Amino acid sequence: MTPDLSRQDAVRATASAGIPAALADLGALVRIPSIAWPAFDQSGVQRSADAVAELLRGTGVFERVEVARAATGDGDELGQPAVLASRPARNGRPTVLLYAHHDVQPPGDDALWDSPPFEPTVRDGRLYGRGAADDKAGIMVHVGAIRALSEALGDDLDLGVAVFIEGEEEYGSRSFAQFLVDHADVLRSDVIVVADSGNWDEKTPGLTVSLRGNARFTLTVRTLAHASHSGMMGGAVPDAMLATVKLLSTLWDDDGAVAVEGLRVRDAETPPYDEATLRSESGLLDGVSPIGRDSILSRLWNKPSVTITGWDATPVESASNTLAPETRVVISARVAPGQSATDAFAAIQAHLRAHAPFGAHLDFSDVDCGDAFLVDTAGWAVHDARAAFADGYGVDAVDVGVGGSIPFIADLVREFPGAQILVTGVEDPHSRAHSPNESLHLETFHNALVSEALLLERLNRRTV
Known part of the structure; x- marks a missing residue:
């Protein structure tokens, strides 16, 4: 494929010139609290979808723009509004399919934010706000790249483009699979760009080539038919809290590595990455040691992890001298690429049953499994993406693994097996997605938008 330097220069120039408008539009999206969880006002999700639809209509590129919902699989219930x-x-x-999501995580405790979570605020080269990085920046990279391509190429824009902006990624993508089925003819494409990942650092792009899977579930531990006095019965009667603490401790060895038989490890090399970088990017406190063994990135990308993300227990303020008959915990496991999430869940379930202390009764519910993903890096789309990243950022991209999960990619692979999937993103290691003070590095946003515009220009020169 022969490069057209004049067109590349034109696309680069129009993409760069469009950054202020893209950031202004991003700020408007951040102001909308689009939280898909039912405990929050759902009108924000609808307003967010409508706003994204208007941005796409405003490009003048698309024959069809609509806000749509799909069934979740729970009877007649519909999922959150998505934009197509x-x-x-x-x-x-x-044809290229561009994916991002417009829903966001709840803000958490507002007191932990240095500025209001839904008021976009620029400080020290970063834009702060919930969704500023995850993933409304991904939306605006798509919109900005399309704007640049249309302005620079005009009638020479022959590339097929589909856009799918989901409205419930943070709430489990409950209707994602059905949405793909409902709109398969529109979404079917040669290349899929999933803009929901991260970069190596603020200046170096990352092309995500592996993602861990996930197995999340609720574990209920019961030891008593009713609560009892901890003074009268303590020392002879095991309460549920004691049993739960002992049981959970068996999930890790003394180094903090996962100690569950049957959980597999992927054997793959990782780039250099030292403990100082880990401390800087994770906020690890002085004196607290990392957990696990082998290279740090192998622990993050290629090995399983198990985390307790929720625990029903008596609050400290309400503590009484009572033996609790039952406790519930949410266990979130990340699964190494190469192992199915259902197999990993089965291994963890078998481990917990085998190690239940004092004959405690265990119940497993709310099981949610999503498979890991490995990118085929031999395709022409990966080649084009690497070239576009090098041009847009000024440095070569790093192939990265991600410890987090994007389970819906398995749905994309199943529905569109012939598509080449590129997992990109706008986040950097200091974006703090899902945490207070989430932020977007503005230089990274500029480079990501320019890079995607250059990628689309390359795809516009290909024939299939």
Whole structure:
């Protein structure tokens, strides 16, 4: 494929010139509290979807832009509003599907934010606000790149483009699979760009080539038919808290590595990454040691992890001298690439049953499994992406693994097996997605938008 330097320069120039408008639009999206969880006002999710649809209509590129919902699989219940836009390819060009999500995590404790979570605020080269990085920046990278491509190429824009902006990624993508089925003809594409990952650092792009899977469930531990006095019965009667603490401790060895038989490890090399970097990026306190063994990135990318993300227990303020008959915990396991999430859950379940102390009764519920993902890096789309990243950032991309999970990618692979999938993103290691003071590095946003515009220009020159 012969490069057209004049067109590349034009796309780069229009993409760079469009950054202020893209950031202004991003700020408007951040102001909308689009939290898909039912405990929050759901009108924000609808307003967010409508705003994204208007941004896509405003590009003047698409023949079709709509806000749609799909069934969740729970009877007749519908999922959250998603945005769908499309234009067909012309003259033998490929079609690219651009994905991001417009819903966000709850803000958590507002007191932990240095500025209001839904008021976009710029400080020290970063834009702060819930969703500023995850993933409304991904939306605006898509919108900004499409704007630049349309302005620079005009009638020579032959690339087919579909856009799918989901409205419930943070709430489990409950209707994602059905949405793909409902709109398969529109979404079917040669290349899929999932803009929901991160970069190596603020200046170096990352192309995500592996993602861990996840197995999340609620564990209930019961030891008593009713509560009892801890003074009268303590010392002879095991309460549920004691049993739960002892049981959970068996999930890790003394180094903090996962100690569950049957959980597999992927054997793959990782780039250099030292403990000082880990401390800087994670906020690890002085004197607290990292856990696990082998290289740090192998622990984050290629090995399983188990985390307790929720625990029903009596609050300290309400503590009484009582033996608790029952406790509940949420266990979130990350699964190494190469192992199915259902197999990993089965291994953890078998481990817990085998190690239940004092004959405690165990119940497993709310099981949610999503498989890991490995990118085929031999395809032409990966080649084009690496070249576009190098041009947009000025440095070569690093192939990265991600410890987190994007379970819906398995749905994309199943529904569109012939598509090449690129997992990109706008986050950097200091974005603090899902945490207070989430932020977007503005230089990274600029480079990511320019890079995607250059990628689309390359795809516009291909024939399939």
